[in-house]
Amino acid sequence: MSIRKRAADFLLQRGFAVVFAIIFIFFSVATAHFFQADNILNIFSAMDPLAITASGLALVVMTGRLDISVGSTAFLSCSIGALLIRDHGLNPVLGMLLVVGCGALLGAINGFIVVVLRVNSLIATLSTMIAYRGMALALTDALLVELPAPIRFLGNAKLGPVPINIPIMLIVLILVHLLQTKTSFGRQIMAIGNDVTVARKIGLPVDRTGFLSFVLSGALAAAGGVLTTIENGAVSPFLGDGLEFTALAVVVVGGVSLLGGRGSIFFGIIPGAFIFEMIRNGLTNLGADPYSYRLVGGAVIFAAMYADALKSGRYALRPQS
Amino acid sequence: MRTAQTLLRMDGVCKAYAGVLALNHATLEARGGEAVAVMGANGAGKSTLMNILGGVVAADSGRITLDGEEIAIRSPRQAAQQGIAFVHQELTMLPTLTVAENIFIDDLPRRGPFIRSVEMAHGAERLLARLGCAISAKTPVEQLGVGDRQLIEIARALRRNARVIIFDEPTSSLTKPERQKLFNVISGLKAEGAVVIYITHFLDEIFTVCERVTVMRNGETVWSSLISDVGPTRVVQLMLGVSENEGRIRTPIEAIGEQPVLSVRRLCREGVLNEIDFEIRRGEIVGLWGLLGSGRTELLHALVGLGPIDGGTIEWNGGDGPKEITPERLRARVGLVTEDRRGEGVLLPLSVSDNVALPNLMSLLNAWRLVDRVRQNALADAMIERLRIKAADREQVVSTLSGGNQQKVVFARWLATSPRLFLLDEPTRGLDVNAKTEILKLVVELAGQGCSVLLVSSELEDLMRVCDRYLIISRGRLVGALPGSADVDALMRSIATIKNEYEAAP
Numbered sequence: 001m002s003i004r005k006r007a008a009d010f011l012l013q014r015g016f017a018v019v020f021a022i023i024f025i026f027f028s029v030a031t032a033h034f035f036q037a038d039n040i041l042n043i044f045s046a047m048d049p050l051a052i053t054a055s056g057l058a059l060v061v062m063t064g065r066l067d068i069s070v071g072s073t074a075f076l077s078c079s080i081g082a083l084l085i086r087d088h089g090l091n092p093v094l095g096m097l098l099v100v101g102c103g104a105l106l107g108a109i110n111g112f113i114v115v116v117l118r119v120n121s122l123i124a125t126l127s128t129m130i131a132y133r134g135m136a137l138a139l140t141d142a143l144l145v146e147l148p149a150p151i152r153f154l155g156n157a158k159l160g161p162v163p164i165n166i167p168i169m170l171i172v173l174i175l176v177h178l179l180q181t182k183t184s185f186g187r188q189i190m191a192i193g194n195d196v197t198v199a200r201k202i203g204l205p206v207d208r209t210g211f212l213s214f215v216l217s218g219a220l221a222a223a224g225g226v227l228t229t230i231e232n233g234a235v236s237p238f239l240g241d242g243l244e245f246t247a248l249a250v251v252v253v254g255g256v257s258l259l260g261g262r263g264s265i266f267f268g269i270i271p272g273a274f275i276f277e278m279i280r281n282g283l284t285n286l287g288a289d290p291y292s293y294r295l296v297g298g299a300v301i302f303a304a305m306y307a308d309a310l311k312s313g314r315y316a317l318r319p320q321s
Numbered sequence: 322m323r324t325a326q327t328l329l330r331m332d333g334v335c336k337a338y339a340g341v342l343a344l345n346h347a348t349l350e351a352r353g354g355e356a357v358a359v360m361g362a363n364g365a366g367k368s369t370l371m372n373i374l375g376g377v378v379a380a381d382s383g384r385i386t387l388d389g390e391e392i393a394i395r396s397p398r399q400a401a402q403q404g405i406a407f408v409h410q411e412l413t414m415l416p417t418l419t420v421a422e423n424i425f426i427d428d429l430p431r432r433g434p435f436i437r438s439v440e441m442a443h444g445a446e447r448l449l450a451r452l453g454c455a456i457s458a459k460t461p462v463e464q465l466g467v468g469d470r471q472l473i474e475i476a477r478a479l480r481r482n483a484r485v486i487i488f489d490e491p492t493s494s495l496t497k498p499e500r501q502k503l504f505n506v507i508s509g510l511k512a513e514g515a516v517v518i519y520i521t522h523f524l525d526e527i528f529t530v531c532e533r534v535t536v537m538r539n540g541e542t543v544w545s546s547l548i549s550d551v552g553p554t555r556v557v558q559l560m561l562g563v564s565e566n567e568g569r570i571r572t573p574i575e576a577i578g579e580q581p582v583l584s585v586r587r588l589c590r591e592g593v594l595n596e597i598d599f600e601i602r603r604g605e606i607v608g609l610w611g612l613l614g615s616g617r618t619e620l621l622h623a624l625v626g627l628g629p630i631d632g633g634t635i636e637w638n639g640g641d642g643p644k645e646i647t648p649e650r651l652r653a654r655v656g657l658v659t660e661d662r663r664g665e666g667v668l669l670p671l672s673v674s675d676n677v678a679l680p681n682l683m684s685l686l687n688a689w690r691l692v693d694r695v696r697q698n699a700l701a702d703a704m705i706e707r708l709r710i711k712a713a714d715r716e717q718v719v720s721t722l723s724g725g726n727q728q729k730v731v732f733a734r735w736l737a738t739s740p741r742l743f744l745l746d747e748p749t750r751g752l753d754v755n756a757k758t759e760i761l762k763l764v765v766e767l768a769g770q771g772c773s774v775l776l777v778s779s780e781l782e783d784l785m786r787v788c789d790r791y792l793i794i795s796r797g798r799l800v801g802a803l804p805g806s807a808d809v810d811a812l813m814r815s816i817a818t819i820k821n822e823y824e825a826a827p
Contacts, residue, residue, distance in 0.1 A: 182434075182435045182438075183434050183435060184429045184431065187418065187422055187426060187436065188426075190417060190418055191418065191426055194415035194416055194417055194418065195415065198413040198414070198415060201409075202397075202413055202426060202427050203396070203398045203427050204427060261415070261416075261417045261418075262417050
């Protein structure tokens with residue numbers, strides 16, 4: 001194998017780590033504040049809602065489908081919960097459970113449209129993305145829904161130096177990771193992502209699994225929304241705006257193939273979410289134009305997609321013997 | 322070895338698709354510890370019969386008994402529960418999952434919610450060991466070759482203590498050593514008392530692997546016996562039936578003096594085509610005669626670059642002397658009519674006129690470099706008249722035409738480019754007798770006008786009505802040639818010769 005080919009292979013296999021390291025070192029050197037324990041914790045804390053949402057979305061992507069309604073699902077679920085807590089005195093703990101349940105229900109609607117009505121998942125969730133957001137805006141009159149003070153206090157809770165939401169995020173991601181790697185359901189998701197027709201031929205419950213992946217995606221999107229809401233102490237009309245694309249980018253950058261059947265939750269989503277939050281944080285520390293974040297983020301997504309395309313091409317071209 | 326007892330019996334199985342009878346009181350009997358070959362030409366009904374046994378489709382009537390007990394099979398899952406395993410020709414592997422996961426995917430061993438990975442890996446390795454295969458159970462399947470994947474597929478079948486194992490063309494994509502390995506596995510299964518049902522197009526294999534043979538034709542079981550009671554020629558005769566001679570459309574011509582239009586030298590593709598040497602002269606209809614899977618379609622595809630080639634040369638004589646040509650450029654010079662006319666031949670939602678015009682648009686442009694509607698219509702009308710296409714008018718949508726007329730549209734598309742050579746792959750597939758005759762007449766007409774034709778057909782009767790000579794293909798190798806005057810027996814014998822390259826099962 002020539003050195004050039006070996007280098008190309010290395011970049012494809014380890015490209016993510018290389019890019020990650022370069023960006024990390026660049027920010028550490030270029031800014032005084034970036035490489036400090038509490039800033040790193042900040043990044044971890046800020047990426048939590050994104051990571052949780054992306055982990056749910058990843059389950060759908062692994063089946064070879066898409067769910068771009070996650071941002072609107074989070075917004076609508078949280079709006080309903082927040083309104084009930086503020087206006088009807090609902091117990092906040094019950095309220096959180098209700099929000100997650102609501103997300104699951106909205107996910108179930110997506111699942112129904114995709115699995116039962118056989119609508120392409122991109123189109124189905126595009127329509128619910130618009131519809132859910134519209135419903136939430138109507139419910140809240142597009143105004144901020146503020147939550148009572150005790151909940152706002154919760155947003156600043158810490159375990160020692162560590163904000164409480166970091167361990168919550170880690171626990172959720174470990175659970176989703178175990179679900180994906182160690183249960184029949186998780187393996188069935190991967191089987192569908194490999195080839196739906198084959199999975200059906202083998203006799204796997206293709207439709208049930210596909211449906212449940214949307215339910216989980218909705219529930220986890222709502223859970224991510226809960227973390228954002230607690231942090232802000234309010235549901236803003238911009239909650240989850242654009243989240244679907246950032247989450248999808250995290251999923252892809254984290255190495256989950258859009259073709260389905262390939263990828264890891266814990267070892268993909270956490271670095272994926274971290275790199276996005278790190279870029280935002282680093283650019284802020286640099287004092288860069290806030291809009292430059294989008295440009296850099298776009299470049300990272302493109303690089304990840306391109307690597308994914310190259311990699312899948314390579315797998316397909318590999319001779320079969 | 323256990324005493325051979327009847328294990329499986331299928332009686333009076335009927336199945337119709339949209340009114341067309343695919344199986345007409347078909348029967349099959351198989352004994353434990355033996356392999357039975359199920360043979361038949363295309364459309365003979367063997368796939369349908371196996372799909373019924375495997376639970377993929379439901380029979381309209383008939384009974385299936387296993388070990389003396391009548392069983393009902395309504396789904397692949399039920400078939401599996403009855404101990405019937407189907408190893409499909411198209412493997413059902415999930416490439417990114419591991420070997421163990423692929424074997425156990427439809428029933429993963431669990432403790433609580435979690436998969437018992439260790440136990441599953443041990444189970445997988447035990448099953449694979451039975452098949453004489455030592456792949457690590459944790460390897461992702463995408464890193465394995467086709468042979469190994471097939472063993473994994475068999476292991477999945479064995480997991481449920483299969484009593485009946487159906488192999489549907491298991492060797493079509495295997496290398497020679499892989500094939501030998503598979504045969505050893507099959508004899509192992511027989512030794513364990515399982516019923517093996519073996520479907521293949523390769524005659525030599527059944528004499529190596531099987532004890533019994535059942536031949537099907539037109540949905541009926543026409544022969545069942547010990548394999549030692551028949552020879553290869555007999556099997557071919559049974560498969561193809563005695564052809565009713567419809568009479569030749571033209572007597573064979575000998576185009577000796579004519580220049581070759583196409584000369585192919587030492588064309589090969591690893592494992593598929595082997596040292597193919599032939600030429601076709603002007604005005605000649607050459608039949609490429611071989612069983613399905615003999616490499617006949619692959620040869621046509623290789624000639625026009627639809628399949629890769631590893632070596633060899635193709636010479637083309639476009640009227641100005643023979644010149645070497647690449648398959649990709651040859652494609653632009655020949656008319657290719659494939660068996661899959663709906664998929665590859667015509668654009669169903671478009672009109673006859675549009676279909677005919679499509680490969681010829683460059684010659685239909687007007688001064689503005691736009692397609693000249695008047696000239697397009699003239700071309701379409703000319704073709705409809707020349708080929709006697711039965712359409713209401715040139716604007717009729719092709720999907721509403723009959724099969725024979727759709728096929729004529731395919732010819733029309735190519736005719737307008739006036740090719741000197743036609744490659745025809747099963748051009749009469751699925752057509753009724755009259756439409757068949759029409760198409761064959763058309764072929765002869767083209768040859769009369771100086772076109773050369775290389776014709777592939779599973780139906781010997783069709784070939785025998787038009788061909789001037791035959792090339793015999795078997796296992797990707799041209800194994801002989803026969804003159805146009807050859808009779809049915811000679812043609813059947815020619816493809817029934819067997820080179821025994823396998824060891825008999827131990």
